[in-house]
Amino acid sequence: MRKYFLRTPLREDDVRRLRVGDKVYLSGRLFTLRDRGARKLIELLSSGGRPLVDLEGAAVYHAGPLARRCGGSWEVISAGPTTSTRMERYDPELIACGVKAIIGKGRLLEGTRKACRKHGATYMIYPGGCGALAAKSIKRVVSAHWLELGIPEAIWVLEVEDFGPLYVAIDSEGRDLYLEREESVSKAREKVLEELRSRSYS
Amino acid sequence: MYLIWAEYLSDATPLRKVVEDSVVELLKYINIAVGDDVVASLRRVRDISSGLGAEVMDAILRNIEVGRSEGRPVCQDTGLVVVKVVIGDEFPLKLGELRSSIIKGITRATEEVPLRPNAIDSITGMNTGSNVGEKAPWIVVEPTEGDVLELGIMVKGGGSEAACRALAVPPVRGLRAAANLVVDVIAEYSFNTCPPLFVGVGLGGTVATAAEIAYEALFRPVGVRHWSREIAEFEEYLLELLNKLDVGPGGLGGGPTVIDVHIETAAHHPASMGVAVAVNCWALRRGKVRIYPDGTTEFFKYSLGGGVWIRW
Numbered sequence: 218m219r220k221y222f223l224r225t226p227l228r229e230d231d232v233r234r235l236r237v238g239d240k241v242y243l244s245g246r247l248f249t250l251r252d253r254g255a256r257k258l259i260e261l262l263s264s265g266g267r268p269l270v271d272l273e274g275a276a277v278y279h280a281g282p283l284a285r286r287c288g289g290s291w292e293v294i295s296a297g298p299t300t301s302t303r304m305e306r307y308d309p310e311l312i313a314c315g316v317k318a319i320i321g322k323g324r325l326l327e328g329t330r331k332a333c334r335k336h337g338a339t340y341m342i343y344p345g346g347c348g349a350l351a352a353k354s355i356k357r358v359v360s361a362h363w364l365e366l367g368i369p370e371a372i373w374v375l376e377v378e379d380f381g382p383l384y385v386a387i388d389s390e391g392r393d394l395y396l397e398r399e400e401s402v403s404k405a406r407e408k409v410l411e412e413l414r415s416r417s418y419s
Numbered sequence: 420m421y422l423i424w425a426e427y428l429s430d431a432t433p434l435r436k437v438v439e440d441s442v443v444e445l446l447k448y449i450n451i452a453v454g455d456d457v458v459a460s461l462r463r464v465r466d467i468s469s470g471l472g473a474e475v476m477d478a479i480l481r482n483i484e485v486g487r488s489e490g491r492p493v494c495q496d497t498g499l500v501v502v503k504v505v506i507g508d509e510f511p512l513k514l515g516e517l518r519s520s521i522i523k524g525i526t527r528a529t530e531e532v533p534l535r536p537n538a539i540d541s542i543t544g545m546n547t548g549s550n551v552g553e554k555a556p557w558i559v560v561e562p563t564e565g566d567v568l569e570l571g572i573m574v575k576g577g578g579s580e581a582a583c584r585a586l587a588v589p590p591v592r593g594l595r596a597a598a599n600l601v602v603d604v605i606a607e608y609s610f611n612t613c614p615p616l617f618v619g620v621g622l623g624g625t626v627a628t629a630a631e632i633a634y635e636a637l638f639r640p641v642g643v644r645h646w647s648r649e650i651a652e653f654e655e656y657l658l659e660l661l662n663k664l665d666v667g668p669g670g671l672g673g674g675p676t677v678i679d680v681h682i683e684t685a686a687h688h689p690a691s692m693g694v695a696v697a698v699n700c701w702a703l704r705r706g707k708v709r710i711y712p713d714g715t716t717e718f719f720k721y722s723l724g725g726g727v728w729i730r731w
Contacts, residue, residue: 218471238471253544283495283535294533295486295495300578300611322578323611323670344475344669345578345613346702347482348495367546368536382478384471384671395610398670405664406606412660413602418594 222379226274227317229337235385237392241341242381246359247276247320249296249373253366255304262314269362270374272315279304279321281369283348284358291358293375295348298322301340305329312338320383324395333387340387354380434512434714435520438570441708441716442524444731445572446500447532449704450492454721456641457617457703458483460678464615464668472673479668479701494702497534498574500525500556501634507565511712517568518558525550537577559631566712571638573705579616582608585630585695590687597622597682597694598657604696605661605677610670613700615678617641618661621695622650624685629693636681637697638705642724645682654680668701 218238223231225245235241248270250258262268282296301321305328308319312332319329319338322345329340343351359374386394461483465476486493502521506514528534529550538552539545550556582604588596597620609616621633644651657680666676678701687693707719709728718731 240474281495281535283492283497283533285533295492295497295535297482297495299496300581302611322613342669344478344482346494346496346576346700347478349486349489349491349493350478350482352491352495353485353489367539367548370546382474384474395670398610398666398672401672402606402664402666406602409602409606409660409663410599412663413595413598416595 225276226271227276228274229317232317232339233337233389235339235388236390237385237388237394239385240381241383241385242379243276243318243383244378244380245276245376247278247375247377247380249278249280249282249375251279251281251299251304252370254363254370254372255307257363257366258372259307259310262310268314269372272311275316276318276320277311277316278375279319282373284368284373291361293352293355293358293373296351296355297346297348298343301325308332312336324399325387325393330387330391330393333389334391337389339385339389341383342386343381343383351380354378434710434712435516437710437714437716438512438517438520438568439524439527441570441710442521442572443528443531445570445706445708446525446528446534446574449572449574449706450497450532450534451486451490453483453486453493453702453704454706456721456723456726457701459723460641461615461701464675464678468668468674470673471671472668475669475671476674492532492534494576495535496576496578497532497537498576498704499537499580500550501573501575502556502558503561503571503573503635503638504558505561505563505569507563507567509566509712510568511566512568514560521556521558522551525556568710569707570710571705571707573634573637575634576700576702579612579698579700582612582698583633583696585621585626585633585693587626587691588694590689590692593622593687593692593694594653598660600694601657601680601696602660602664604698605666606664608698609664609666609676612698613702614666614670615668615675615701617699617703618657618677618680619697619699620657620680620682621693621697622682622684623687624693626693626695628685629695630697632683632685633695633697636683637699637703638707639681640721640724640726641679645684647684650682650684654682
């Protein structure tokens with residue numbers, strides 16, 4: 218496992234150097250995206266609208282922060298990842314528009330894998346549930362968009378410093394950590410089910 | 420003048436207010452500190468993990484430290500609030516009053532802890548902004564004898580909730596069906612559920628009963644087995660079985676997948692039996708408080724394998 222400190226906007230050659238299992242700390246800016254906020258952004262992009270955020274070299278964070286108003290601005294109290302699987306279908310388009318890193322948690326599918334290989338992007342996971350830890354490396358809320366969708370689903374542009382640990386789960390060579398893990402889990406599952414069948418129940 | 424002051428004093432802590440304050444305090448405690456049994460079991464998991472699994476456990480333990488020392492909820496997903504009330508028939512509050520005090524407590528906690536507003540109206544799709552909405556909080560009431568109120572609160576995050584399942588099976592297949600369901604759920608969904616996990620299983624009753632008792636099972640302290648030896652052994656058997664799946668912390672292998680399995684049982688119909696599995700991420704956040712008619716309260720302090728009621 219190698220360790221990298223990267224800064225946004227991310228450069229393709231930096232991202233192409235990352236391999237599955239590598240550890241990354243990210244500085245610069247990232248923007249959150251989930252559920253209705255994600256759908257709305259994609260609709261905006263496909264209707265030819267100008268996105269709210271610069272997508273070139275951007276890092277997308279699948280998260281819905283716990284934030285509170287603090288004077289004229291916002292304070293992020295806790296902000297771990299949400300399950301990326303729900304937003305998987307938007308990844309190829311985002312990556313085609315210049316996004317270089319998807320950050321979240323959980324299993325992604327072929328669409329993201331292909332897009333990462335084609336455009337030199339990566340999917341990195343943040344340990345699930347670690348919202349307090351993540352919030353500590355969020356230095357500032359740059360802006361919040363579409364707050365009418367509610368705090369979790371709004372789009373938050375965040376300034377971060379050494380945001381991590383992030384672990385590369387899909388790299389630009391198309392390797393997928395969870396795909397490999399899934400193969401081993403499904404083999405184990407067959408064995409376990411076999412054991413269950415042979416057990417007698419009172 | 421003295422009389423007015425005395426009235427004000429006695430008015431200041433009516434039982435309704437005690438209930439409201441207890442809800443706020445419980446929500447604060449479980450979101451920021453998590454239970455001591457949970458934290459102790461996570462430390463044990465770290466000790467026997469390696470590789471990426473150990474890295475994930477280190478992050479989780481650091482996260483808990485940050486949460487506790489800075490008063491931040493450990494997870495931004497402060498869940499949907501689930502309330503379980505065991506109320507003695509001589510407890511002096513009416514159920515309607517109890518309900519509105521609980522709702523006041525949740526609304527206040529949303530501002531004070533703070534909690535993320537997580538209640539989305541299912542008709543309009545709009546966030547209510549307050550963690551309160553139609554049938555939210557969902558309050559389960561179990562009447563009993565006596566004059567004590569026991570208030571249990573759990574916050575259920577969306578990630579692990581997505582893996583929960585309930586169904587009805589022929590009773591003759593009860594235990595086998597439960598085992599199959601749990602294995603399938605953990606094998607298929609656990610990459611997304613923030614393992615290492617806590618698993619509650621409901622066995623018996625209707626599908627609704629099974630689901631409710633599966634959540635209730637998660638209130639039991641980590642390491643405490645079911646009172647019947649047969650079910651206790653089945654809990655241990657399931658735990659061992661699930662850990663053979665080798666999902667590991669964060670789904671990355673190198674350590675335990677499931678920390679504990681708790682089963683609750685209920686009588687069932689001769690022809691059908693409810694079976695449910697309630698999956699919870701490592702951040703198992705639940706707590707209990709007892710409220711007496713004179714307004715005194717006791718808080719259940721969880722520890723590995725047990726816990727004690729202490730004056731609050």
